[in-house]
Amino acid sequence: xxxxxxxxxxxxxxxxxxxxxxxxHRDELTSLDAAIGDADHGTNMDRxxxxxxxxxxxxxxxxxxxxxxxxxxxxxxxxxxxxxxxTFLLRFGVAAGDVVELDATRFVAAMRAGxxxxxxxxxxxREDKTMFDALAPGVEALESGVDxxxxxxxxxxxxxxxxxxxxTIEMLARKGRASYLGERSIGHQDxxxxxxxxxxxxxxxxxx
Amino acid sequence: xxxxxxxxxxxxxxALLGVEAAHPDLRVDHQHKIVYRGDAPxxxxxxxxxxxxxxxxxxxxxxxxxxxxxxxxxxxxxxSPVPDQMLEATKVVDGGAGVLHIxxxxxxDVMNFDMAAELAAAETGVEVTSxxxxxxxxxxxxxxxxxxxxxxxxxxxxxxxxxxxEEGRSLKEVADVAREVNGNGRSMGIALTSCxxxxxxxxxxxxxxxxxxxxxxxxxxPGRSRAPLAPAKEIAALLVEPILADLPFGRGDRxxxxxxxLGGTPLIELYLMNNEVAKILSANGIxxxxxxxxxxxxxxxxxxxxxxxxxxxxxxLRLWDAPVRTPALRWGI
Numbered sequence: 001x002x003x004x005x006x007x008x009x010x011x012x013x014x015x016x017x018x019x020x021x022x023x024x025h026r027d028e029l030t031s032l033d034a035a036i037g038d039a040d041h042g043t044n045m046d047r048x049x050x051x052x053x054x055x056x057x058x059x060x061x062x063x064x065x066x067x068x069x070x071x072x073x074x075x076x077x078x079x080x081x082x083x084x085x086x087t088f089l090l091r092f093g094v095a096a097g098d099v100v101e102l103d104a105t106r107f108v109a110a111m112r113a114g115x116x117x118x119x120x121x122x123x124x125x126r127e128d129k130t131m132f133d134a135l136a137p138g139v140e141a142l143e144s145g146v147d148x149x150x151x152x153x154x155x156x157x158x159x160x161x162x163x164x165x166x167x168t169i170e171m172l173a174r175k176g177r178a179s180y181l182g183e184r185s186i187g188h189q190d191x192x193x194x195x196x197x198x199x200x201x202x203x204x205x206x207x208x
Numbered sequence: 209x210x211x212x213x214x215x216x217x218x219x220x221x222x223a224l225l226g227v228e229a230a231h232p233d234l235r236v237d238h239q240h241k242i243v244y245r246g247d248a249p250x251x252x253x254x255x256x257x258x259x260x261x262x263x264x265x266x267x268x269x270x271x272x273x274x275x276x277x278x279x280x281x282x283x284x285x286x287x288s289p290v291p292d293q294m295l296e297a298t299k300v301v302d303g304g305a306g307v308l309h310i311x312x313x314x315x316x317d318v319m320n321f322d323m324a325a326e327l328a329a330a331e332t333g334v335e336v337t338s339x340x341x342x343x344x345x346x347x348x349x350x351x352x353x354x355x356x357x358x359x360x361x362x363x364x365x366x367x368x369x370x371x372x373x374e375e376g377r378s379l380k381e382v383a384d385v386a387r388e389v390n391g392n393g394r395s396m397g398i399a400l401t402s403c404x405x406x407x408x409x410x411x412x413x414x415x416x417x418x419x420x421x422x423x424x425x426x427x428x429x430p431g432r433s434r435a436p437l438a439p440a441k442e443i444a445a446l447l448v449e450p451i452l453a454d455l456p457f458g459r460g461d462r463x464x465x466x467x468x469x470l471g472g473t474p475l476i477e478l479y480l481m482n483n484e485v486a487k488i489l490s491a492n493g494i495x496x497x498x499x500x501x502x503x504x505x506x507x508x509x510x511x512x513x514x515x516x517x518x519x520x521x522x523x524x525l526r527l528w529d530a531p532v533r534t535p536a537l538r539w540g541i
Contacts, residue, residue: 030408038286038414038427039405047284074323078261078287079316084325138245176315177429179353180346184430 004104004150005208008065011102012057015069018051025198032191036178041081041191048077048085053126061100062110066093080176081192084118084131104150108142108208116141122175127186128138129171129178131192137164138200151208158197160206165189165197211294212507215233216406220262220282227269234272239508240296241282242290243269248278254373254382255279255301257309258366260317261286263405264426264535267363267505269333273534274372274541276436277310285405285508286427294324298334305532306335306379308386310366313342314427316502333387338380339366339386342444343395343516345454346423346432357425360516361393363504364459371530385527389518394451397514398443399424401472403507422446426470426507426514440477447515448497452492456521462516464528471501472511478502485515497525504536507514 006014022029029042030143059065070089074082095103095113097104102110115135118124124132140159145153166189173185176192215467226368227243228236235244243260249255257280257314258268268280273281278301283289291292298307307328311321325336338484341358369386377385399421402411405428412428420443423432457463467482469475482501489496497520505514520528531540 034408034412034428036429038429039408040284043407044287050487066245074290074537075290076322078283080288080319082290082316083319087412122315140534176354177425177427180357180425180429182348182432184351 001148001150001153002147004107004109004153006102006104008062010207011062013206014203015057015147016053017206018199019053020045021198021202022049022195023165025194027197029195031189032189032194035097035172036185036188037191038177040079040170041195044077044079044081045085048073048082050163051076058177061098062102063093063098066090066096080122081195083186083201084122084192087117088114103178104153108139111139111142125199127170127171128175129131129173129193131172131196132195133190134161134164134170134193135200137161138197154204154208161197161200164194185206209404209406211404211406212281213406216409219382219406219413220284223262224269224282225304227535228302231409233265234535236321237296242293242297243272243274243280243282243301244297244300245278246272247301250278250309250422251303252305252318252376253303254300254305254377255303256306256310256366256370257281257294257297257301258291258362258381259283260312260498263400263403263508264506270365270536271363271534273349273532275374275530275532276534276537284489285407288314288320291320291327293325294321295327295331298324298328298336298393299332302334306337308373309336309338310337310369310386311340312355312362312363313340313355315354320341335379337383339383341390341392343390343483344397344425345391345394345450346396348472357393359397359426360395360466360505360514361390361518363468364393364464364466364500364516364518365389367525368527370532371527374488374530388469392516392520393516394454395514396447396451397424397426397470397512398447399470399507399510399512402509403428403509405508420512424512426505428510436501440480442482442537444481444488444515448485448488449519451515451517451541452494455519455533457492457494457517461519462493462495462497462525463489464500464520465496466500466518467488468514468516470510470514471503471506472509473503473513475502478513481515489517498528
């Protein structure tokens with residue numbers, strides 16, 4: 001993985017691709033949320049990521065671009081997704097620092113920092129049926145892919161995130177509005193895990 | 209979907225223009241989607257702000273005014289407001305005595321208010337205390353859920369804490385009163401229909417002609433169980449009994465009984481329900497000192513109701529009776 005590099009332009013491409021995927025899956029995300037939540041996840045994430053792209057991904061460094069994008073999400077999304085995805089990008093940006101290029105190791109460390117930020121904000125644990133259940137396997141796959149070519153590690157991460165997303169179907173929700181349903185939350189795929197899998201998938205197609 | 213709207217994304221902004229036109233004693237910040245008391249900040253008075261997703265009107269914007277909230281932060285429909293809004297409202301309403309954040313216990317609301325309080329601490333010298341409401345007995349209060357939802361008690365708390373602030377009490381004292389209200393109130397609701405979020409255009413869940421959703425929240429999130437439709441007296445028992453058992457309420461308790469419409473139920477049915485609720489309370493030796501009947505914390509066009517029972521002391525009753533002048537609650541003036 002040591003030869004891997006993420007330039008500032010690639011990082012911006014990643015965020016744009018995430019925005020595109022969120023827009024493409026907007027109705028699906030909202031329908032998943034209607035089943036176990038409050039039917040706004042697709043609408044909210046699309047509004048937020050469209051705002052991030054519309055704001056022009058300003059900044060001369062990875063840290064600056066991510067901080068700006070994170071604050072835009074916090075300020076436009078609302079709900080739980082705004083603070084969670086916003087915190088992910090803010091922490092990612094702090095860990096990445098004021099650089100114009102990340103090597104693979106630093107990219108993975110920034111992903112870990114973002115994930116830790118999500119946990120700090122949302123207090124989610126494994127198998128609570130949240131975005132954590134897709135994002136964490138993705139980050140873990142990156143961390144265990146140190147010996148792989150960077151592109152292979154990214155694709156393995158996207159596959160692991162998809163698998164984590166699928167595994168939420170059988171989980172009993174213990175966080176967020178879905179937790180109010182108790183047993184009735186079983187059998188439904190978590191919308192937050194679904195959007196988190198898109199974030200990792202977008203990384204695999206733009207950074208590899 | 210049949211709604212009196214123009215474009216779904218404009219619903220909240222256009223409704224706030226209507227609020228402004230109807231209530232000249234309120235001030236509306238359209239950029240931040242905040243409704244203020246016209247005379248905020250009041251020097252020396254603790255500022256009270258609340259907020260949440262829109263679609264629950266009159267809560268919270270209709271509860272802004274003398275004796276209640278100083279500001280309400282309006283999110284998108286069923287989506288909590290963002291930290292920028294609460295930060296701005298906190299700065300504006302601070303009269304030097306600090307600001308109380310009244311937060312309903314939903315994951316998003318709690319996170320956004322938390323971020324706002326962190327930003328307020330970092331950027332301003334304003335002292336902020338948060339009180340979270342979580343009165344819904346339909347949800348198990350356990351570490352395995354997001355905890356109980358904040359529902360009907362929020363309205364009663366904003367009135368009573370608002371009166372305490374109006375009397376010039378300190379931030380700590382106002383927060384203590386607010387926590388006392390939350391600790392002594394319990395609620396539960398049922399839905400006869402789903403609601404339709406404007407941006408989605410179709411009902412959030414499907415409910416058959418002869419079904420009802422028991423233990424429903426205020427965002428169209430499904431409840432704990434689905435049951436066959438029953439007569440009002442049986443529905444009242446279904447709601448009141450878990451409430452009484454939970455606190456628990458006892459014989460001789462004095463209470464405020466609040467029968468709340470969820471948006472699509474006519475007042476005549478709410479009064480009918482109030483009669484059934486009163487009978488059950490009376491049969492349990494509980495004295496209804498005050499009643500509130502009407503639609504105050506709603507879920508868009510959902511038909512159904514919630515019941516809130518709040519155990520009160522003489523002092524809480526006195527604060528309840530204190531003057532209030534807001535679009536939705538107004539007496540004693």
